[in-house]
Amino acid sequence: MLERRGINQLLQELGSIAPMGYSVGLHIRFASPLVYRSTYPEEWVDIYNTHSYYLRDPLVFWGLGLAGTTRWSAIPLPDPFGVMDKAARYGLNFGAVSSYGPVTSRSIVGIARSDREFSDTELSALEELTIRLHIEAKPPSELTKAQIEALRCLADGDRHAAAAERLGISESALKARLVSARIRLEARTTSEAIRKAREYRLI
The missing domain is CATH 3.30.450.80 (Transcription factor LuxR-like, autoinducer-binding domain)
Known part of the structure; x- marks a missing residue:
């Protein structure tokens, strides 16, 4: 809730x-x-x-x-x-x-x-x-596919290095995706972004 x-x-x-x-x-x-x-x-x-x-x-x-x-x-x-x-x-x-x-x-x-x-x-x-x-209660606008993939990797338990490798991108690119996802979800941390994305059924 x-x-x-x-x-x-x-x-x-x-x-x-x-x-x-x-x-x-x-x-x-x-x-x-x-x-x-x-x-x-x-x-x-x-x-x-x-x-x-x-x-x-x-x-x-x-x-x-x-x-x-x-x-x-x-x-x-x-x-x-x-x-x-x-x-x-x-x-x-x-x-x-x-x-x-x-x-x-x-x-x-x-x-x-x-x-x-x-x-x-x-x-x-x-x-x-x-x-x-x-x-x-309106949820934020939809996340991009790249943002969803980045959040999903961390939600599955991957660390940054493992998530970046899994997605075939650099760690800095992964972090950029996470930052943009946090901004869109109005979240202060990546953990909060993951929680909100789950609540909004975006991941």
Whole structure:
């Protein structure tokens, strides 16, 4: 999980309008989010994850298929596995979902409460926070093939000399690739660059 002060601040704002918690999946790629956080009741989160309900959740299908913001009750998709009914047993009786970004890197945010439907004002706040979270969590631009190769060698445990030999380049050329990768990833060290590249699924 990427720890950024901006993301954490936005999540606090999100929590203030979600009495029963929220679920955030940012920049979903290859069926997996780059950033994931859920504050729904712990017992429900455990059940949801154990049974892989995200593969059957009508809210996820809606969010992947459409961009926008709506109440759960307005989503016309079928729920053959009863995911929403099961969620209601844990106090998630009313909710809203917001989806933003290209389908190749979609962000989906859900909020819930137990007592009433979310107001139009709360839906607008959810939509704005979803957009801001999506932008804040945006990964850096793609690395070049040369940068990926250099980072991958070190990630595999090679030292500089071995990595340079493996790639058929000089050590100074390898170091130049690593420096440029660190700059692009906004990393202070090569170890941090490797960690970020893994988190961003670039290597």
